[in-house]
Amino acid sequence: MKAPIGTTTQNLCLPLRVQNRSMITITFPDGNARNYEPGISGMEIAKGISPRLASEVLAMKLDGLFYDLNRPVVQDASLVFFKWEDEEGRQTFWHSSSHLMAAALEKCYPGIKFGIGPAIENGFYYDVDFGSKNIIEADLGQVEAAMLELAKEKQLFVRRDLSKAQALQTYMDKGDEYKCELINDLQDGTISFYTTGAFTDLCRGPHIPDTSLIKAIKLTSIAGAYWRGDERRKMLTRIYGISFPKKSLLDEYLLMLEEAKKRDHRKIGKEMELFAFSPRVGQGLPLWLPKGAALRERLENFLKAVQKKHGYQQVVSPHIGQKELYVTSGHYEKYGKDSFQPIHTPQEGEEFLLKPMNCPHHCEIYKLKPRSYKDLPVRLAEFGTVYRYEQSGELHGLTRVRGFTQDDAHIFCRPDQLKEEFCKVIDIVLYIFKTLSFNDYTAQVSLRDPKDTQKYMGGDEHWEKAERAIIEAVAEKGLTTTVVEGEAAFYGPKLDFMVRDAIGRKWQLGTIQVDYNLPERFELEYVGSDDKRHRPVMIHRAPFGSMERFVAVLIEHTGGKFPLWLAPEQAVILPISEKFNDFAKKVCHVLNNSDIRASVDDRNETIGRKIREHEIKRIPYLLIVGEKEEAAELVSVRKQGEGDKGQMTAVAFAAMLADEIKKQQET
Ligand SMILES: [Zn+2]
Ligand SMILES: [Zn+2]
Numbered sequence: 001m002k003a004p005i006g007t008t009t010q011n012l013c014l015p016l017r018v019q020n021r022s023m024i025t026i027t028f029p030d031g032n033a034r035n036y037e038p039g040i041s042g043m044e045i046a047k048g049i050s051p052r053l054a055s056e057v058l059a060m061k062l063d064g065l066f067y068d069l070n071r072p073v074v075q076d077a078s079l080v081f082f083k084w085e086d087e088e089g090r091q092t093f094w095h096s097s098s099h100l101m102a103a104a105l106e107k108c109y110p111g112i113k114f115g116i117g118p119a120i121e122n123g124f125y126y127d128v129d130f131g132s133k134n135i136i137e138a139d140l141g142q143v144e145a146a147m148l149e150l151a152k153e154k155q156l157f158v159r160r161d162l163s164k165a166q167a168l169q170t171y172m173d174k175g176d177e178y179k180c181e182l183i184n185d186l187q188d189g190t191i192s193f194y195t196t197g198a199f200t201d202l203c204r205g206p207h208i209p210d211t212s213l214i215k216a217i218k219l220t221s222i223a224g225a226y227w228r229g230d231e232r233r234k235m236l237t238r239i240y241g242i243s244f245p246k247k248s249l250l251d252e253y254l255l256m257l258e259e260a261k262k263r264d265h266r267k268i269g270k271e272m273e274l275f276a277f278s279p280r281v282g283q284g285l286p287l288w289l290p291k292g293a294a295l296r297e298r299l300e301n302f303l304k305a306v307q308k309k310h311g312y313q314q315v316v317s318p319h320i321g322q323k324e325l326y327v328t329s330g331h332y333e334k335y336g337k338d339s340f341q342p343i344h345t346p347q348e349g350e351e352f353l354l355k356p357m358n359c360p361h362h363c364e365i366y367k368l369k370p371r372s373y374k375d376l377p378v379r380l381a382e383f384g385t386v387y388r389y390e391q392s393g394e395l396h397g398l399t400r401v402r403g404f405t406q407d408d409a410h411i412f413c414r415p416d417q418l419k420e421e422f423c424k425v426i427d428i429v430l431y432i433f434k435t436l437s438f439n440d441y442t443a444q445v446s447l448r449d450p451k452d453t454q455k456y457m458g459g460d461e462h463w464e465k466a467e468r469a470i471i472e473a474v475a476e477k478g479l480t481t482t483v484v485e486g487e488a489a490f491y492g493p494k495l496d497f498m499v500r501d502a503i504g505r506k507w508q509l510g511t512i513q514v515d516y517n518l519p520e521r522f523e524l525e526y527v528g529s530d531d532k533r534h535r536p537v538m539i540h541r542a543p544f545g546s547m548e549r550f551v552a553v554l555i556e557h558t559g560g561k562f563p564l565w566l567a568p569e570q571a572v573i574l575p576i577s578e579k580f581n582d583f584a585k586k587v588c589h590v591l592n593n594s595d596i597r598a599s600v601d602d603r604n605e606t607i608g609r610k611i612r613e614h615e616i617k618r619i620p621y622l623l624i625v626g627e628k629e630e631a632a633e634l635v636s637v638r639k640q641g642e643g644d645k646g647q648m649t650a651v652a653f654a655a656m657l658a659d660e661i662k663k664q665q666e667t
Contacts, residue, residue, distance in 0.1 A: 027078045042069040043209060046081060056083045058213070059092040059206045066092075068159060068206045084245055094119035096157060096208045097147075097217065097243040098126050103155075103199035104146035105239075109133050113176045114201070115227055115236050121506075123242030127225050129178065130237055140219040140239070151214045155197045157207035161190040167202065178227065216250035217243045224393065231391060259503050265555035266397040271616050272560055272568065274551070275398065284395040284402030286548060291568035296547050298566055300383055303407055303543070306431060310424055312381040312409055317361035319385060323351040328521055329360040339389040358384035359515075359540060362410040363522040366536075371526040376536060377413035377421055383547070384408045398552035405547045411539040412524065415462060419469035421539055422495070422512060426477045429497055429510045429543045435665065436554060436563065438509075440500035443479045445470050447493050449486035457491050458516030466514045466537070467493050491517030501557040509553060513540040560618040561640060565661045571598040571653075572619050573635070574610045576626035578602065583630045587623065587650045594654035598623075615640065623653070 023035040026045060036045060042062075046069070047054040060067055061080040066088075073079070082089035098117035105112060105128060115127030128135075162170070164183060170193075171179040179202050183191060194203045196211060208214075218241060225238040244250045261267075269275050274292030281287060288296060304314065323342055326332035335356060342351040355361070362380045371378065385405045394400050413421050433441055447467050448456050456463060470493055474481045488494060492514035498506050515538040518524075525533045544550035554562065564570060571591060575584040584600045591598040601610050607624065614622055623635040635653060637645040648656070 024073065025076045026073065027076075029078075029080050036073070038074045039072045041072055042067065042079070042081070045073070045079065053081065057081045058083060058089040058208045061088070066206045068157065069209050070156075071159075091119040092206055093208055093213070093245065094124040094243060096211070097214055097241065098124035099157065099194065099196050099199065099201055099203070099207070100147050100150060100211055100214060100243075101143065101219070101239065101241055102126050102128075102201060103150055103196050104143050106199055107150075108143055108146055109135070113178055115178045115225075116182070117201070120240075123220065123240060125238050125240045127227070127236040127238050129234065135222065135237060135239070137222055140222070143239075144217050144219050144241075147214075147217050150197055151211040151217075153197065154210050154212040156210050157205075158195045159205060159207075160193045160195065162193060164188050164191055167191040167193070170200075171202070213245055214243050215245055216247045217241060218250060218254065256503055256505075260505065260556070263503070263556045263559045264397075265399075265552040268555050268560040268618075269398070272618060274555075274568070282402070283392055284390060284400070286398055286401055286403075292551070295562070295566060295568050296551065299544070299547065299550070300407070302435070303428075303432070304381075306428055307379075307381050307409065310379070310428060311377075312379040315362065315365055315380050315382050317355070317358060317365075317382060317384060319355050319387075320352040321355055321361060323353055325360045325364070326353050326356070329357075329363070329518060330521060331356055331360070335388075340387055354387035355384070356386055356388050358382055358386065358406065358408045359410055359518055359538075360522070363518055363524060363538075366410075366412050366524055367522060371412075371536070373414060373526055373528045373534075376526055377411050377417055378536075379409060379411045381407075381409035398548040401548050404549070406542050407544040407547065407550075408540070408542050411541065412519075412526075412536040413539065414526070414528075414534070415465055415537055418466055418514065418537060418539075419473050422470055422473035423476060425512050425539070425541045425543075426473060426479070426495075429512075430477070432510075432543050433497075433499065436557075436566075438499040438501075438557065441480075442498050443474055443481045444487075444496045444498065445474060445481055445483045445493065446487035446489075446496070447483060447485050448488050452486075455490055456488070457520070462516060462537075463493070470495055470512075470514075489513065491515050499553070499557075501553065502559070505556070507553045509545050509550065510543045511541065511545070514538075515540060561620075562618070563664045564620050564657065565664050567597070567618075567620050569597050569599060569617070569619050570657060571596060571621040571623055572614050573598060573600045573623045573625060574607060574614070575600070575602060576607050576624065578604065580625050580627070580630055584625050587625065587635055590650040591654055594651075594658065596654055596657055611638070621653075621657070 024038045025033050025035055027033045042060040043054060043057070046057045057069060059082045060069055061082070062073060062077045082092065084090060084093065095118060098119065101124070102114055102117055109130060112131060112133065113129040115129070117124065117126035164186065167183050168180060171183065182202060191202065192204055193200055194205060194207055220240045220242060223238045223240070224235045227233040227236055242253065244253070269292070272291065273289050274295060275286045275288050277283065277285070278287060320343065323332060326336070332353070339356060340354045342353055344351055362382070365380055366378060383405050385403060387403045390400055390402055395402070411421050448463055453460065471483065474495065494511060494513040496508060497510040499509050500506055519535045519538050524536055526536050528534045573584045573587050575581050581600070581602045584602065588598050588600050601614070603610070611622060618640060620640045622638040624638065625635055629635055629647065634647040634649055636647050637653060639645050
């Protein structure tokens with residue numbers, strides 16, 4: 001199980017049993033084993049292997065549990081070291097940096113109180129109650145300087161265990177109600193603390209050996225965050241930062257951030273007139289503008305065509321459903337209170353919910369007629385719009401919204417069909433990635449926690465079969481895959497896809513989820529070859545995830561320079577002056593007749609200005625027409641990012657584009 005590093009919870013490290021033996025055996029990931037004196041620390045073991053390893057190692061895992069490198073190892077164990085290159089290493093580094101930031105903040109603002117300070121995907125944050133004091137972004141430079149000062153002091157992260165009562169007393173004396181609350185929530189037993197210089201924090205660790213490894217720091221932003229994510233509680237100040245073991249890594253990161261800013265889908269979406277938000281319509285509810293809607297339609301048609309080939313049937317279901325439907329599906333119990341509240345009819349006293357998922361509707365469609373084993377798999381697809389409540393502070397462009405359209409489908413199949421169906425869905429996902437040039441992707445298989453199989457629904461035999469089916473399917477398709485135990489939903493194992501975009505950021509796209517729960521809840525059945533009734537297995541799958549999220553990722557990946565077949569406008573014709581408007585319109589007519597999305601910009605503007613404006617709109621081709629062009633019946637072609645492509649006839653240009661589009665879709 002993947003345990004988050006440094007979240008302030010109970011000390012998970014098991015007490016180390018002292019063995020009555022002269023030597024202990026440590027086994028390394030490559031299978032090699034070495035003998036050591038009991039009590040040797042992880043750092044001493046690293047030094048024995050190589051001085052270089054000792055200078056780079058940040059944390060270790062002993063028999064699957066995280067430890068500080070200075071903890072004595074007293075019994076036989078398997079040992080894994082983590083460096084900056086490893087996610088575990090970076091997480092430990094960043095969590096340690098959050099302690100360093102808290103130490104610096106306490107120094108700059110004595111008397112402040114601390115919530116939690118975990119590592120995140122890129123860096124770390126700390127939630128702080130500044131009381132009557134105030135901090136603004138302009139103050140962050142001073143905090144960074146104080147952090148670097150403290151880092152240079154080479155402070156150790158010193159661990160100490162206290163009883164729950166002692167721990168509580170410490171924070172009651174300090175008057176820190178946040179830490180008291182966290183401690184109260186922990187089970188009885190020892191609770192660990194880490195001290196760095198003058199700062200002590202409730203923490204289960206692990207931490208890096210000392211602060212001097214932190215060589216470069218950037219505090220990136222300040223935001224408000226409700227204590228424990230509960231909007232009824234106090235709003236704390238969240239300070240985000242990131243740190244590195246080398247200055248050059250920070251420089252690279254800042255450069256990437258600059259590039260990310262340029263590619264921000266909210267900015268590009270506005271420039272290209274794809275989508276907008278209106279406060280009157282409501283936050284988190286995107287409005288798709290004509291060009292965006294056309295783009296979305298092209299994506300939908302593209303997927304529909306692939307799905308049709310794979311035997312999917314399109315269905316359409318309404319945007320609301322009776323509350324009972326979601327009581328049956330279990331969604332009401334799980335999300336009802338924390339989501340949009342029921343809609344009531346004025347006369348009949350009926351209760352409806354905005355649709356949070358399409359699955360219950362599809363289960364009802366499946367149930368409408370008796371199904372035989374020969375009818376399966378049934379694959380029902382829908383571009384289904386769903387509504388989910390998100391706190392206003394969590395909303396972000398198209399990636400976190402309150403209403404979105406899933407490229408959803410549900411496959412109802414027999415258990416023996418699972419693997420084949422998985423392979424087919426993987427084929428669709430990979431086809432999409434290829435066509436849209438996401439060339440760097442990985443997959444994650446989420447399995448049960450083998451130590452706690454009780455909490456999962458569906459029976460051992462089914463789970464084992466399904467897990468094996470997924471693992472075999474990804475192997476057959478040659479996917480780079482990580483397998484994580486304990487990350488599966490209670491109702492079934494799943495496969496997630498992560499893509500890396502053009503500037504190295506990771507996005508989760510596409511999920512394939514097995515479900516034993518809904519068929520049970522909706523009492524779905526098919527008659528088997530044995531003439532008996534059986535439960536089908538359900539697969540939820542959405543290769544794009546949602547149209548909103550996918551378009552956002554696609555914009556950030558391509559910087560708005562979509563492949564030609566997808567571009568909202570493929571060419572704009574720019575007459576040099578109004579004298580050539582008629583010829584421009586004639587060219588446009590030829591192109592439109594060849595199914596090319598083209599228009600004429602006949603505004604009374606300079607040609608220079610028109611070119612600049614259309615470049616911002618990422619128009620793939622600009623066609624300039626003036627006196628020479630008209631006389632020769634040619635257009636001067638300018639390609640986005642490549643510049644001048646020479647002159648050609650409108651017909652030749654149309655043929656060139658058709659060829660380019662054909663090549664893109666052949667992949
Ligand atoms: Zn900590
Ligand atoms: Zn579903």
